[in-house]
Amino acid sequence: MAISTTEITARPDTTVDTTARPSRNHFRFVKNRKAAIGLTVVVIYTIFAIIGPWIAPYDPSARGHDLVQGPSAKHWFGTTHLGQDVFSQVLVGARSVMFVGFTSAAIAVILSIVLGVTAGYLGGWIEEVLSAISNVFLVLPGLLLIIIITSSIQNAGDWLVALVIGITSWAYGARVLRAQTLSLRQRDYVEAARASGEKTWRIIGFEILPNLTAVIASSFVGTVIFAVMTEITLNFIGIGGGAEWSWGTILFWAQSQQALDQGAWWWFVPAGLAIAILGTALSMLNFGIDEFVNPRLRGVSGKKIRTRGGSTRMRVGFTPVVREDETLSEIPSARSAPTINLATKGGER
Numbered sequence: 001m002a003i004s005t006t007e008i009t010a011r012p013d014t015t016v017d018t019t020a021r022p023s024r025n026h027f028r029f030v031k032n033r034k035a036a037i038g039l040t041v042v043v044i045y046t047i048f049a050i051i052g053p054w055i056a057p058y059d060p061s062a063r064g065h066d067l068v069q070g071p072s073a074k075h076w077f078g079t080t081h082l083g084q085d086v087f088s089q090v091l092v093g094a095r096s097v098m099f100v101g102f103t104s105a106a107i108a109v110i111l112s113i114v115l116g117v118t119a120g121y122l123g124g125w126i127e128e129v130l131s132a133i134s135n136v137f138l139v140l141p142g143l144l145l146i147i148i149i150t151s152s153i154q155n156a157g158d159w160l161v162a163l164v165i166g167i168t169s170w171a172y173g174a175r176v177l178r179a180q181t182l183s184l185r186q187r188d189y190v191e192a193a194r195a196s197g198e199k200t201w202r203i204i205g206f207e208i209l210p211n212l213t214a215v216i217a218s219s220f221v222g223t224v225i226f227a228v229m230t231e232i233t234l235n236f237i238g239i240g241g242g243a244e245w246s247w248g249t250i251l252f253w254a255q256s257q258q259a260l261d262q263g264a265w266w267w268f269v270p271a272g273l274a275i276a277i278l279g280t281a282l283s284m285l286n287f288g289i290d291e292f293v294n295p296r297l298r299g300v301s302g303k304k305i306r307t308r309g310g311s312t313r314m315r316v317g318f319t320p321v322v323r324e325d326e327t328l329s330e331i332p333s334a335r336s337a338p339t340i341n342l343a344t345k346g347g348e349r
Contacts, residue, residue, distance in 0.1 A: 035288025041281035049098035052091035060089040060245050068264050078266035081257050089245050090270050096246040097278075100162045100231040105223035107166025108173060109216060116174030117212070120181025121204055131178070137171035143230060151239050161234065165227045173219040180215055184208050214289055221286045225279060232275060247271040 058064075064083030071078045077086035119130035146164050153160065184190060185208070193203050209216075235248025236255075250271040254260075259267040 032288045032291055034284040035292065038281040038283070038285030038288060041277060042285065045094060045278055045281075046098055048091060049094040052094050056085075056088040056091045058085040058088045060084060060092045068262060068267075070264075071266050077270045078264070080253065080267060086250070086267060086270060089250050090247070090274060093245040093247045093250060093271070094274070096158055096235075097228055097231055097248075100158050100165065101224045101228040103159070103162035104165035104169070104227040105220050107163060108170040108223045108227075109220045111166070111170035112173035112177055112219060113209075113212075113216065115170070116177030117181050117204060117208065119174070120178040121185050121200070121208065127178075130174075134171045134174045134178075137168065138175070140168060142168040143233070146230060146234065147237075147239055150234060161231060162227070165230055166223075169223055169226055173216075173223070176215060176219065177212060180212055181208060184211055214292065218286055218289045221282055221289065225282045225286075228275075228278065228282075247275055 062084065064079065064085070066075065066079045066083050068081055069075060069079045069083075075085050075087065077090060079085060080089075115130050115134065119127040119134075142165075145168055146161070149164050150161060190203060190207050193207050198207075231246065232248035232251070235246040236252050238252060251268055254264070254268040254271075257267075259265075
């Protein structure tokens, strides 16, 4: 039966304000705690890598009379068996580590973008050839190849070490970018650009690459971590670049002179802490990029999630996994929901 009169009333205390506009969230990436802390530490390390040799209190290779002395006001990080200042060695050694890490990561990312995006967008025999090349480099023992090349060339500089690391570590990133490009090339905006007569390089540069920025940034940070650890490993085993001092070199001399048996903890602990802090900062930066890209993690970072069994807080390096039916914070309560009252006059429903 038709309803003659219908009254729809809502409680005044539950009126929904439809005029509210979502606030713009500028610098959302920097507001992430993990990304902010990681970026700050990396910037500080970069500054010390640039100005380290200028502000070092001593020549890191200069010998002194204070042999194997602990930290003091004169030598903040103590001295070696030759009286060399460990603090100066750590400052000067940061340049080689940071240079090799960022240079090799830049080379690897450029190669992965050129080969991965090209293979994913063009397809056909070009994709097969480039994918085959990526598979070959993917199974190459990178560290072993780096050791062979650097040990075969005398006085191999940091440029050569960075070049070898970059050439041998681009394949995985290229595979990831190829897979992402395969999913993007069929999107409507790419098809529209292709139908309007846009050139291939313009479609790749202005339609596809902007959507791969987060993946490229994450790949860059991951390659920096790998390159830093590889450079330190090469110097620790005695096969380094042209730099006289690196954190791996400090650990090499500490190990060869049995610093641990002598109780000279100050000889290797500062360099080890510098490596650990840098690796942690780069990992936190990578976590921040992941939370910035992933919408499921973007809204819960650093916040509490109320569940039926209690509450879960995001912690550094951890992502809470909560079942959708257990989450209570996203479900509005019955009291906050507006009440709709339907009343009829002179008729039946």
